Amino acid sequence: MLKIFNSLTKKKENFKPVFLNHVNMYVCGVTVYDLCHIGHGRTFIIFDLIARYLRYCGYTVTYVRNITDIDDKIINVSYKKHKCMNFFVNSMINEMHKDFTELNILPPDKEPRVTNYIPVIIQMITELLNSNHAYISKEGNVFFSVDSDINYGVLSGQFLKYLRSGKRICNKGIIKKNKLDFVLWKVSKKNEPYWCSPWGKGRPGWHIECSAMSRDLLGKTLDIHGGGSDLLFPHHENEISQSTCVNKSIYANYWIHSGMVIIKNKKMSKSLGNVFFLRDILNKYDSEIIRYYLLSTHYRQPLLYSEEVLKQSSISLIRLYRALYSTNYKDTLFRHSIFELEFRNAMNDDFNVPLVFSILSNLAKKINVLKIQKDSIEVNKLASVLCFLGNQLGLLYKNPHDFFKKQTKFQKIDITTIEKMLYIRNNARKLKNWTQADNIRKYLFSLDIILEDNQNDTFWYSIKK
Ligand SMILES: [Zn+2]
Known part of the structure; x- marks a missing residue:
């Protein structure tokens, strides 16, 4: 039986979907303001693998991976690049698909874009306001009230108790009842894209999109909700809170989080300038x-x-x-x-x-x-x-023949030189001159050529294009 480590309970649990043979899986996708980095590659290869394995086990799977196509970063970058936001977003989505296809990441069953779900998001915010889980600030922003949910912090743990504060705080002119309150609807500034809502012209906050789109596409209770571990707090915590408050049912039965990519003992991040695309x-x-x-x-x-x-x-x-x-x-x-x-x-x-x-x-x-x-x-x-x-x-x-054959030109060494060195090395091996044979192998490895010996032959492969 499949056991999955559930980030919610911090335990490995037997996997049982809500419906016998069907699995609903929602994974938080990419905010498309730049090319994808290696962290995206890792996360989405992992969830691709999970979807493949569930299908191998005989489940039918509906895998939804959203695209965040509106947020502050997208607005800022497209403005700086003097590009129309729609054009910019579409080109970034194309580039993401190109990279994912090359990595053999199968397309999800549904790939909703936030800007196509604004009415669905407005509906959920309305429900949160009607049930007193949200409030409208003086500036016209709509906030979720974390104090309205006694279970807030269920995913990220006890440490949140220390973060809780009943005091009103003022950050960059935004007044909230609790500093952990998060924005559901944001008033648009001059020249920013906007949608009309009962609360004026604006755009949705980040966290509400996943709660609204997953309910619309997969129903109130998901079998699996996933994403990178950097999303655990606050994004997933906030998703759980708003979905549970409004739906009055369990939001996701299994939470799966993929680990981060580390470079020289540091987390890969744009702010540290160590991002690999x-x-x-x-x-x-x-x-x-x-x-x-x-x-x-x-x-x-x-x-x-x-x-x-x-x-x-x-x-x-x-x-x-x-x-x-x-x-x-x-x-x-x-x-x-x-x-x-x-x-x-x-x-x-x-x-x-x-x-x-x-x-x-x-x-x-x-x-x-x-x-x-x-x-x-x-x-x-x-x-x-x-x-x-x-x-x-x-x-x-x-095809293994194609895998080994495809290489024709390299920057550091040409094929004739490789073949010559292999000839010398094979003679050295016949004469049991292991030191010389090993030195040649090491030299070729330093040029990204890998040798694999079998009884009669030596395969070589350049791992660099
Ligand atoms: Zn999300």
Whole structure:
């Protein structure tokens, strides 16, 4: 049975959807004011993997991932770039889709944009005002009142008690009853885009969009609500509070949060100036290597990003492809092996992909041994399993011949030089001159060329484009 770590209860729990065979999953998507960075890549590969695995388990899944296409940053950046906001937002959404497609992230079933849901959002804010969970400030902004919800803080924990304050505060001229109160409807300033509402011209605050869109598209109670762990507070806390107050039902049964990307012991963030954009990494490395790497650390753990770690991780993917090379795996689809059972056990334990990777690696080793024994029937059977299980993670979908063949030109070294060095190295290996053979391997590795030896041959692969 699938067990999921629920951020709400801080426990691994058996997964049971509301309806027997159907799963509703809502994941907070991208605010489209810039290109996507590696943190987005990680989060959305993880939820893509979760949707794929739920489908593998036999569930039908409705996966909704929203797009925040109106907020202060979008307004500021499009203004600074002298671009019409709509044009700017559409181009950013196109770029996001390009990156996600390259990373083999399947499109969600629905991808609502906030600006298409303004009436639905206005409706929910009206319900919150009517039930005294919200109030209108002097300036005309509508705020959610956290004091109206005795359960506020249920997701982010006790520390919130210390943050609570009954005093009125004035921040940049905005007066709130409690400093944790958050804006549901914001009065638009001069020259800002706006929509008409019962409270005047304005636009929705961030948190209300997910509560309103998820209820409209998936109903009052979600099976799974997900997002990056940076959204836990205040975004998800605020979503829970407003949805529960208005719907009088549980908002989401399982909360899943993916870990952050860490660079040199620091969280990746725009304010620290250490953001790596997916586009730059995709221009340098094979997209499947990036996907493999982003899945290689358990989804709840922080992921250390460095090109050195990425390079190391790529060796493992290359080994899997090498095992598939020159096998006839597509002809004999062999399912329900012991390896598939191990795969399911690992995935059922809160999506333990690092353990799955070690299962795939063992499978590859076994295939290589069988190749030496020239047991082609067993080789093909196990290669089918390897390919099938890799596919469940969105990996190993390329023809291995194409995977190894596609490279034609590199910046640091040309193919003739690589072949010459391999010839020298093979002679050194025959003469058992391991030091020379190893030095050549290390030298080529420093140029991003990875060597994989088998009994009669050496494969080489450049991880950089
Ligand atoms: Zn959200």
